[in-house]
Amino acid sequence: MLKDKQIIHIDQDAFFVSVELLKNSSLAGKPVIIGGTSDRGVVASCSYEARKFGIHSAMPSRMARQLCPHAIFIRGNMEEYSKYSHIVTDILQEKVPVLEKASIDEHYIDMTGMDRFYGCMKFAHELRLHVMKETGLPLSFGLSVNKTVSKIATNECKPNGERQVPLDEVQPFLNPLSIKKIPGLGQATYIKLSEMGVRFIYTLSQIPQEQLFKVLGNNGTSLWQKAHGIDNSPVLPYREQKSIGTQSTFETDSIDTHTIKQLITSMVTDLCFQLRAQRKLTACITITIRYSNFETHTQQAKIPYTTLDSFLISKAKELFDKLYNRRMLLRLVGVKLSQLVSGHEQISLYSASEEQYKLYQAMDRIRNRFGEKAVKLASTINIKL
Template identity: 70%
Template sequence: MTSNKHIIHMDQDAFFVSVEVRKDSSLIGKPVIIGGISDRGVVASCSYEARKFGVHAAMSSRMAKMLCPHAIFVKGNMDAYSEASFEITEILKSRVPLIEKASIDEHYIDMTGMDRFHGTLQYAHELRQTVIKETGLPISFGLSVNKTVSKMATNECKPNGELNVEQFEVQDFLNPLSIRKIPGLGEKTFVKLSDMGIKKIHTLTQIHPDQMNSILGKNGLSLLQKAKGIDNSPVIPYQEQKSIGTQCTFKADTIDVDTINNLITSMVMDLAFDLRQKKKLTACITVTIRYANFEDVTKQATISYTSLDSVLILKAKELFRQVYQKRMLLRLVGVRLSNLVTGHEQIDLYSESQEQYSLYQALDKIRNRFGDKAIKLASTLNIDL
């Protein structure tokens, strides 16, 4: 029923928290919550100590504080988490034949065929130890015959664990687990199946495919396959990042256009700095706003490849003017740069871009030496939204 593959699923343990702990060892063993501390904030990640109190990702910060009043809140730093993620990906992809980056903190590795040269379980163990040693970050892995079972194995052995589920063990491993453990099974589906008395994977496997199809359609048939340990989805090769972006949810809904424009300037400057650090250029810029009624509106434009602040800021502000039409209160603004390529600015010797690029190089040196917040435009100071 299952294919004879060797798929490793590697997942960082409470990744954002682990990165913060690496920077500040005083957080070790404490209930740590990554996310905004205002009532509008949301939990992005939390330590296992905080999870014991019922705190989980996507929970409101207000509820998290009620459940765990002594928790330590950390605002979080996506740049630091992205850098740590890149660090781990580079270690893994240099040592395995085929890797898929499934998210910022998890990877699938296809070792099929390599078992002739390596004992796959031993190799996965050594790979995990290499990541821990070189990054100082905890990581767990599951090894099995496909992506679904390997991911479920990882989830069962976290934190800081290893679990190998052989082909003949797959159904025995899955049967006693809650259907909630099946990847991709959402809350509504869980409630619907639970109301029918289907709470364990073993029970789910006894349901006829026609009945599953009538209950949940194609999604039901997919869940039934996963419950039986069947998943033919391939490991998709890792591809280089194609976009970078940032967004800001305001403390209170606002209509202060001048301040929002200054915020956009600051956001674009940070993104452009990131581009130049990675030796990248962008050919597409997107601005997104969210009204107070949660309606999202997006506008994008194709531009000549660039990493210059001035070009990107001008275009971002133009897009904001185009996208903000209703004059309603705004809740969020975001900027994304996409169609990224590796390269340097093509400077026109007869234009001002050479002067600008020289200026940005000087500013970048200051940021690299004293931190990315060391120098800013005066208009972007004291933004409080």
């Protein structure tokens, strides 16, 4: 059953490209591609002008260059994009009652009940203008009864648009849209539904829920609900976003920094695997040390959104070196990754090679099949502390 909530979905239009336009206005109106510049690279993001040529995220750069030979390729700067993502989040947190950061460039806002004091559409419109004025970045929003419908509404009014879908208009709004518009519907599911003759949300909504469950399992039930505009998932406050971490207390207090750094490497590698399995990115790393006298100290750093092992290992060791400066025995070390958001690694925006990232992916596949401890870096084997 549909509930009449007031949920705003905000999406920063072609975010990476928009940040580049702030630095170089001459790129406006041109087909711009962010990502790997070599033939072996991939597209991380592209301007709407580039999308007219059929270019999209995750497409091989070689194919993108064939589709649009005059496109402007920019390697990109994940640190800069992360900075602007934090700026937008900070602005929104000051203005709204409940904010969820869904990804590096997406937010949900729950304004339920606030329409009695202030029109939610008017508020969302003024909020959008305020963020654009403060940051110079374009964005779009959808306002509707839940996260699914508001997200679809945003996608239908992009770029630089606004769309409200009231409760009584939800089904008429959804019916004529392609099932591709449903968030979370992957290519394999699209092909299977297409083979059944299901290409539009209206057709999907007419299939009995039990039949969809037989064909697609729990995913079928979820799609049936979304086709009817049903989504009871709450907007989760950003301040409650979980962190993941681990720590180790040594059997014997130690000053063997070489071995301790090997342990930190192992910890970071395990945490990165967990993040990638959850399709999360981190924007903050914290190192904790505890001396033999039980004094505990921490050091943290904000970082570009990532799950890249080599980058986080290097940052973790750097923080450890800053922390450990007393040459006293240590009894514990810990690593925590926080400020988590949904997203995928943009490998083309880091200095790591494609081969290095493929190695991480191969290691992940082995871990997924044989267990988290099935494969490790050679330097982290047989650590004894």
